[in-house]
Amino acid sequence: MTAAYILGINMVIAGIFAIAFGVVATMNRNASGARWLSAGYATGIFTVLLEFAIPWQANALPVAVAIFLVYLLTLTFCVIGVARHYAVTSHAKYLGAIWLVSLLALPVTFTLPYGTLERGFLYQLPYFAMQVLGCFVIVRSGRREPLDLLLIALSLLAAFAYLSKPMIGWAVGMASASQGYMASTYAAISQMLGAITLVSLALVLLLVMMRDATAEMVARSETDVLSGILNRRGFDAHAEKALAAAREQAESVTLVAADIDHFKTVNDTYGHAIGDAVIARFAQLLKTAAGEGAVVGRLGGEEFAVLLAGSNLAEGRRFAESVRERFCAAPLAELGIDRTITASFGVAQLTLADNLFDLARRADSALYRAKRSGRNQVSLALGELTPKPPSPRTALA
Template identity: 35%
Template structure:
């Protein structure tokens, strides 16, 4: 086996590895259909390596040569379908089928022409360039959301163009007199070397896109409360500090369900969960679009209201309190009313987040001490800061 045959074997193994990688990624990716199409793409295209070897050693060579061409082209068209699922740019299956069948017919027509002529090389390589060009166009049309997406577009475009370059290289270098001579030609060594590099680059780039999405999804899941669908404490804290740094007047509301332990003791954890879900849904429905809404503890919730002063925040908290006090909880007895207590703090300019949380928490504690089912306003930032300095 010559150098080209060795590279064919390497390319086959690389493609099979990527097939396995994409199948593994599909188990965790929200784009699992796209990942499976990518796996099918590499698995199908890798068959060309086997067919190319059969061309040299098992007659009839024409059959294996056509199958090698068809497997590569079929894999590339599968890539276009996968990218359509990944980026939401659907591929026309009839068009892809027409390109596939038409290209095979063209390959059959030029098969017996001199292999080192443009009449053979250009019609042979052009369908590959078209297939990958369609994939590059689909990724570009999707909007190129990140650096990785843009890099994928460039890589696909370069890979598409390289097939046209290969057509001229086949003429200049020579690809053998017959299909059986291909493995011993200098062009085969060049072609398979370039293919190995591009297989790795395209495969890694596609994996990068999918893995980054998985990481982003895991980050979102880590910052979400599974019961209510709101932010959890980590998600709230990660956003709270950044929003506080923005200019303007902001307010923070902490709220806590009253007598929640009694609800759990009487109606079980399912009843408590129903109360938490109902309260979370109420907060999410009532809060402005730019607000942060989170469940930061067992029965404790937080709302960050950007560009909202103390008066508006107090009115908003009172409206929430009245709504909760008058609304039944789905899944619990219709007569049961679960109230909540609220602490409101207007945030001081350049105030540290922990001081803001402390002031709102003190106001919430005051509401609890006042008999619950009420709203209390926090002390100004200067008062809390002085208390902290005195205690230290």
């Protein structure tokens, strides 16, 4: 299989992936990384076209330099795309350093005799550095899912593939000048390595983007738009997982049910926009006080729930009292509210016989007692309670 044939395949593959990443960027406006990757693979097509032009050059040096720089630009776009996707911003100075060293080394690189190990290593070293920088970006992001680890591994393999090329050229023999590159065995091997890395990295990157897009869609479907915390669907799903994990580790769990007192009056007096602001304020207070690891959700209207893994009934009560006091004391004048707004809480601890429904029912019963007893207080579920009457919150709102 000749190098020219493989180069043609590489050009088609680069075009396909440029279109694929472009489609991803078009379908998801937040996928800025895909746009850069599309630009990178599209730029790679020009590298192939320049490779085809070399045999026809009397002086191949200008085209050879152009190939080197265009391919370095291709890798640069790809590194930026990976960094954008993984939200890593500390790569720019390293990109600048690679480009500066590469440009300063150009006279030395292209003055050395064609086909020598020294020239080969100097030529491939910037590509190696770019690929290693891509690995660094992924590692810096902190992502350690299987696809991320696979992408790191493939990037490292691609990096060392660049460094192996001078040795391969030395072993199989290279042409005496750039114009003879396309007819050499080394060119066929080099382009085959390029095709393998081109396809494998692009496929894994697409899988990473599909995975993250799917995760983003799931997160959106589980998030309450107004409050920014989980909606009922999201809360149930995450709470079930938290309960299962707590049972495996023999941890205690408490559920805090919360309800903003007289919320209908707030809406009627100040308008729904102000009521929405109060809900958002209360939700953020719950989320901040609960901290990492807690499952915080808005179940509907002014009703909220917080699942606290690793906490007992006393700790759940302290959490609820803290939130109650802070919410009651929160200044609301900037919202145009000239009175105090309070909330009521019910706290229940998980028992061996409980599922999420049972735990929620007991926390709701405790909340109902808090509202029935005057509101702005915390009530505990100390044992099995009789089922609450139908729609008690509607009656007491």
